[in-house]
Amino acid sequence: MHFELSEEQRMLRQTVSNFVRKDSPVERFRKLRDGELGYDRGVWRKMAELGWLALPFAESIGGLGFPFVDVGLLLEQFGTTLVAEPYLASVVLAGKAIELAGTPEQAERWLAPMIAGETTLALAYQEAESGHAPERCDCVATRTADGFRLHGQKRWVLNGHAADWLVVSARLGGEIALFVVDPAASGVSRRSVQMIDFRRAAMLDLDNVVVAADQHLPAEDAAAVLEHVYDYGAAAAIAEGVGLMDAVLRMTVEYLKTREQFGQKIGAFQVLQHRAVEMFVECELTRSASIRALIRADDDPLLRRTAVSAAKAQLARGARWVTQQAIQLHGGIGITDEADVGLYLKRAVVLNTLFGDEDYHLVRFASLPTFAAERPDQPV
């Protein structure tokens, strides 16, 4: 039982924390949010220089080999100021998919430039009828003489509007398979759409797109890779959500301490105090659940699924409550676009929707053998 950060982790957190406070406050996000890209490629390269894009990959393929907890540390900080760069989409989703499902040559080809900050990636798994289950995949891959042809549609591809390469899931002879697709290839069309949190995603149409044999990521069990990556995505969203909730709590408490009505700080009203405490409770519970999910993200599937689903369900409840109450406590100002708190509400919607919503994770959690176990003392 040990949750202390190592010296290395403390340094990482400190560096990221300095970055978000000094170089990436919410104002930077505001400036970027209506641009066509929605983030800054220069900052992306900076992140590469700092080694952040290499964090969770094996050293053998140019990564730092850090545990997923470290990705969590970074994303938690990112969540505090709504950092816009596609770390989750490019590093966590597409990056881990390529690492887990691809060959060393494929990692060299697609991961190395991304780790160097020269490219960004995206993972296209969501379809119109997927709901929250990435294995609901109707996109089809068929074998050709010297490769494959992909046909179908993908929706809500995070960073899909800008990614240099797209990792796409499709059914090959009924089984899930993963392919790396060049967005400039013939038959690929993508439409950039703005999301509620002002980041961008792509609606992707694949019209009999030709992909070469070496663009197929030859994992033995690509479905398992996809599920694992989806859980990585969930754990990343949870970590980002913890940072977000924390920032929202802090700005709300600050507002309660400064805003005056009826001749006193509104933070002196007991009802608002208790509301803030209830927000604090959700923050602490979510943070606690998050630590477990991050530790278990690299672990065996059963412990991973249990921890991730428990934490994602807690995030859903906690982030919803905290952001909604933060707006309520801000009063009229909370309803304006000008107030940052609304940006956090919207980001919370995105984090709660992606990688399984509350009911999806409750149902998954309750379907695991850990739920039905007779003894109440199973490992956490």
Added chain:
Amino acid sequence: MHFELSEEQRMLRQTVSNFVRKDSPVERFRKLRDGELGYDRGVWRKMAELGWLALPFAESIGGLGFPFVDVGLLLEQFGTTLVAEPYLASVVLAGKAIELAGTPEQAERWLAPMIAGETTLALAYQEAESGHAPERCDCVATRTADGFRLHGQKRWVLNGHAADWLVVSARLGGEIALFVVDPAASGVSRRSVQMIDFRRAAMLDLDNVVVAADQHLPAEDAAAVLEHVYDYGAAAAIAEGVGLMDAVLRMTVEYLKTREQFGQKIGAFQVLQHRAVEMFVECELTRSASIRALIRADDDPLLRRTAVSAAKAQLARGARWVTQQAIQLHGGIGITDEADVGLYLKRAVVLNTLFGDEDYHLVRFASLPTFAAERPDQPV
């Protein structure tokens, strides 16, 4: 759209209100609660003299022919001081079952003495495996040369420990049928059990009990009668629950106005004020839902089911919240048997458990055509 009480109804309510305040305060309930009967046969006869036991029955069989709303008025008042007499069991359940399923001769035989206060009745529908659905009935009736034989077990028969006659549901050739059984008959055994609210019920064993042909209530559709009576029971529980919630709110607000801590009335603490307001909100919503359920209790089955299920589900949420918070606001004293508020919590458990719990009614409500209707403006 008219919810005013008629002159007659106002008088009824006033009489009942005087009765509960003067003749049946909670102290009377406390005196009765550990007795073998649990209530007072003298008071029962008094209720008969006042005409209360005749309220909902047709004039042709010696009743007053009042709408079920009037029963609601009476039970709401009863709920305010936890009146112990078996009005719901005897008049609403068994009484209405005999009226709706029986012949005029049967009404004369069993209802008339009950209306006169000479007997009490009980309805035995619940079984160990019934859950909240009275149609789940394993008790079996078989025809004999000159009547029937009943075999099976009934559970939680309200007033079953004392009733002079028992109305029993059983399957006759697969269909629900209703019989009036003499508890002294051979093969009948009953065990009196104390319920959480200190009232009593019976665990009933029927071991090939012989009943005469004229003890069969020959309704064409006894299952429909049983369902209707179950809804009457639910509407009665809702009305009693409204009175209960109201009393609990009043005693809690009173406590907040008198109890001092930290040099002030605790009712001056904003958090406790808002809690009391949230209790008040549940009271008003439940009262509103209750009025509809009472009016619709005599109405066509679809409107009746919609209104009763909506109100019973609201009662479950409201009564649970109000009684639990009332205890919380009473603090330590609320945890003692001495404080009345705990008695109300327990009665609320009974009202919420009988005649369908929250989920049962939510599921029923959502299965009705009124739920799925496209137009949002159906009749209430």
Added chain:
Amino acid sequence: MTMDLSFSAEHLAFRREVREWIPGALPPHLAQKAKTGQGFSMDEVMEWHKILHRRGWVAPHWPTQYGGPGFDATRRFILSEELELAGAPTLSPFGLSMVGPLLMQFGNEAQKARFLPTILTGEEVWCQGYSEPNAGSDLASLMVRAEDDGAGNFIVNGQKTWTTYAQYADWIFCLVRTRIGEKKQQGISFLLIDMKTPGVSVRPNLTIGGTHAFCDTFFENAVVPQENVVGPLHGGWTVAKALLGHERTLIAAVGTSRRALAGVKALCRSVHTPSGALLDDPLMRAKIARLDVRLQALQMANYRALAGAELGRAPGPESSILKLVGSEILQQCFELAMEAIGHNGLSWFNEGVVPDEQQGIPSSFCYLRATTIYGGSNEIQKNIIAKWILGLPA
């Protein structure tokens, strides 16, 4: 007369009349927006205002002497409910429901003659100038000053916030401070200001819902005739307070929530899961049922308030909860809608990306966080109930 849950034959006939009239009256472009739940522009709202005015139904709560139709409380309720259920544009309340009734109660004849007719016709649009950056819930702390110039005018200076739709308004009714240094509720006057007055400027602000509803309105030495004070000079607090009592029985917005909830059911019927329509998913179904049950209880509370009003009763305790509960329910309807549409709820004003009827949901979901804040936040509502209905100590 026994208790009765139906409307009278007369009222039912009126309901039919309204219901049959709306589809023909609502222009196609508005009907399309109503169908898909998208927001209406101010032009569209005023277009509908004028249609209703031609029918005589724009101000159902106005007495006949001022051009109202002389409706009883139930007719007013039915009309409002039918309009909500049809998804017709919500009329701007500032003229019709706020300054109009106040003018009838407190205005002099000249003021009534000048302002009421154009409110009715929609020729002049009004907005409200109450809140200020440092006077929100604590409205009496307001600071906008109106100083006597000795020539029959006030010189107005300061800033009002949340002046909703001020960018479209011809007139603003304001609470301003006309005398300083007294108890803060005193020395406030209720003043009507022409938005074209030099020195008045408006800055529209984006809301959390991505629309331009709110404005800041600035006054810089704006010269306003003193005859534009409504009610007693320095006695504006009384005027403003009178408004709080108006039309309380209608603010539950039950019709809007019923329409929204029916919309959620329709959405859930159209969304597919591996085991069938989302509406048949037990968890989603139970959530909808839970909300529906609560909404129906609120609807009954509303009916009780209405039946009381019809008998000329003062609003009973049931009225006090209408706004409190109604605002929460409406928010919950849109939370469920967001949950139902899943990933499509991520779309922010993208044309043609999600089905039309889902297009407006994310913005509404965000904007409706306001319902528990405006018009007296729910915390303020609870303070009021605690004090005035439960009688708890201050």
Added chain:
Amino acid sequence: MTMDLSFSAEHLAFRREVREWIPGALPPHLAQKAKTGQGFSMDEVMEWHKILHRRGWVAPHWPTQYGGPGFDATRRFILSEELELAGAPTLSPFGLSMVGPLLMQFGNEAQKARFLPTILTGEEVWCQGYSEPNAGSDLASLMVRAEDDGAGNFIVNGQKTWTTYAQYADWIFCLVRTRIGEKKQQGISFLLIDMKTPGVSVRPNLTIGGTHAFCDTFFENAVVPQENVVGPLHGGWTVAKALLGHERTLIAAVGTSRRALAGVKALCRSVHTPSGALLDDPLMRAKIARLDVRLQALQMANYRALAGAELGRAPGPESSILKLVGSEILQQCFELAMEAIGHNGLSWFNEGVVPDEQQGIPSSFCYLRATTIYGGSNEIQKNIIAKWILGLPA
């Protein structure tokens, strides 16, 4: 050292040791009650106290110099969790966790020598005399008076309430007023009183759960030697306050809730619905899952607090929520249990009417309403967090 969710090999071995020991150590009649979740009598609690004492585990948090086993925080936690999970009797905290540690901190040598050994052995049973009819949450308002008789004694008069299990106690530790007319936190002393003292009488009261847990304890000219004051005379408030800091990390009662929730699952497996076991009903399943998810988050918060304590850290913010959330979760476990057993939850102490494992549920459901009230109500907990952790203004 990377983050780690497992216990060390050493601690796992200790857990195995405890887990293997309990079944043999728990006498059959206690094991039967543990299995069915029924309450234990005071005799049974003390029987178990003595068994634990023989094993050396009765006071895991006591230093070795006073007879404790010298356990680290994790061992203490594991022992406590395993005992909770086994459903073993909860020991009376008044001696072991309350007056014992206070004596170690504030008592003189004579007091320590006199009282600590018999607390450990269980030869003397203690109860707590803090609350009074008019001093509950506002404890400093207490009124029980101890007057100096000039002969080395106090004459004690007044009434204490919620003196839990006073009817079984040999000693009571009290807060009494030894000087009047000052700031109300001053002039209070911490006094030990022999329950056999003439003038001390006890009236046990029924609780809402139908058991005799609470008592009123009356003092009528009870003569108590002044040497029984612990800590400074008139300085008892400081002594009492020190207690509030003790053992905060254990009060989440996660083990108890986990056992209760496992019990709910077992119940739901045994209850049949037309479509199968109740545990497979989607609504019930989702409710259990929702609670389980929250409990597991709380468990992680508890582990974080524990890992911090192990490193000698002061309790972090995560510790402050343990009691607040833990108390609510335990209540919710029993609400679900009541819902699961349906009509059987109507049974009030009837032998043999419902299955053994359901017998204790209605009483526990009622009694556990106390968890959000005692030890500082959850409202008080929130006041404290608002002030001391969030730094909100008073």
